[in-house]
Amino acid sequence: MTPLIRITLMFVVFVDLIGQGLVFPIINSLIMSPKSGFLPEATGLGMRHFNFGLVVGIFFLSWFFGVVYVSKLSDSIGRKNALLICLTGALAGYAITIAAIMFNSLWLLVLGRAITGFTAGNQPIAQAAMIDGSTDEADRDRNMGYIVTGVSFGLVGGPIIGGLLSDPDIIGSVASFTLPFYAAFVMVLIAMALVLFCFNDIRADRVPYVFRPREIFESLWRVSEYPVVLLLLPVYSLFMIANVTLYIFVDNYLTSAFGYGVVGGSVAMLVIGVALATSSTFLVNPVQKRFGKRTIVGASLGTMMVCALAFALIPVAVLTFIPIFLFYFIFGVSYPTLLGLFSGSVGGADQGWIMGVTTSIFCLAGGIMSLAGGGLMSISIHLPFYVSAIAAMIGLVIMALTWSTPSIRKLTARPQQAAAATPSD
Secondary structure (H helix, E strand, O other): HHHHHHHHHHHHHHHHHHHHHHHHHOOOOOOOHHHHHHOOOOHHHHHHHHHHHHHHHHHHHHHHHHHHHHHHHHHHHHHHHHHHHHHHHEEEEEEEEHHHHHHHOOHHHHHHHHHHHHOOOOOHOOOOOOOOOOOOOOHHHHHHHHHHHHHHHHHHHHHHHHHHHHHHHHHHHOOOOOOOHHHHHHHHHHHHHHHHHOOOOOOOOOOOOEEEEEEEHHOOOOOOOOOHHHHHHHHHHHHHHHHHHHHHHHHHHHHHHOOOOOHHHHHHHHHHHHHHHHHHHHHHHHHHHOOOOOHHHHHHHHHHHHHHHHHHHHOHHHHHHHHHHHHHHHHHHHHHHHHHHHOOOHHHHHHHHHHHHHHHHHHHHHHHHHHHHHHHHHHHHHHHHHHHHHHHHHHHHHHHHHOOOHHHHHHHHHHHHHHHHHOOO
């Protein structure tokens, strides 16, 4: 795989994730601030929390329903064509979101997020493309780190773009809630050009594709054919619940507890992005050489549990950024590690499918926790973060109870240990 192809895939993921780092703080301010004018000023706080959860939840649930089709489609029509389909959906979603803000329409905003979500399959396709071009296990895990780097820079770039272009104190009267979306629209066009002219499919074989409405659930049910995947999935699911619950409601909490607006929310997203970018870019390989993958995931779950509790309990606004940073610093190592475990548990022909499954679980967790979290925030703004901590704790317990089989031990060992592993390990 050439450096140009890696850069193209990283940029595609970067653009994909800009939408989250950019959109969440702006949506939070639009919906939660009575002064934004987006919702009637008399809208109660509980309804604002519900609407925030609805908009975010629709995005993730649409992503869940779309990702299985798009990921499997990439095995049939090629990674390149599938990436272009996703980017076209992103363009349409941004255009509708701009219209929603201009006309103060909650339902247009929901529609825009739904379209963006349904075609937000770039990350698993890029992951599968990176795997296609990997030469061995170490190269695969390194390439998964590059994907997380693209994710990280997207989370960094999104808040910067959103904060700068929406703040009149920084760029003057041209600032608006819609300007960041215009910028994102242009970057999607650049990503499309890179895919068209710089990316070529490495994997030449194609799998026939037949569209079936039940494909989503059949794709997930298919994991029952893979015993190792079945052992990985509960831990990964709880890992993702802990992650998305904190991630989705960070801005909402900072606004409700400390009165932060777009800039404050963007700073939180920036901290998350910097933490992810630093660890996923520089630490994945060194940490995996020093520690077994089970140790990495276990340490991550423990840290995530402590950080989620600390975030909810710290009474000083600026100090909450410390547990946020630590949470995502270790997440940046453990996430590509988990992706590598899933990749190593199936054959080459199923890489697109298994990456789609991992993203589906992420999206389903995001959708469920967005909708549930809006209600939880109405009861207490701390509740979602207690849920995040409990999920990490349960994941840690399940991992201790189920990750002791020879197949899991071999898969999660350091490379030199895996090479020497025997059924008696």
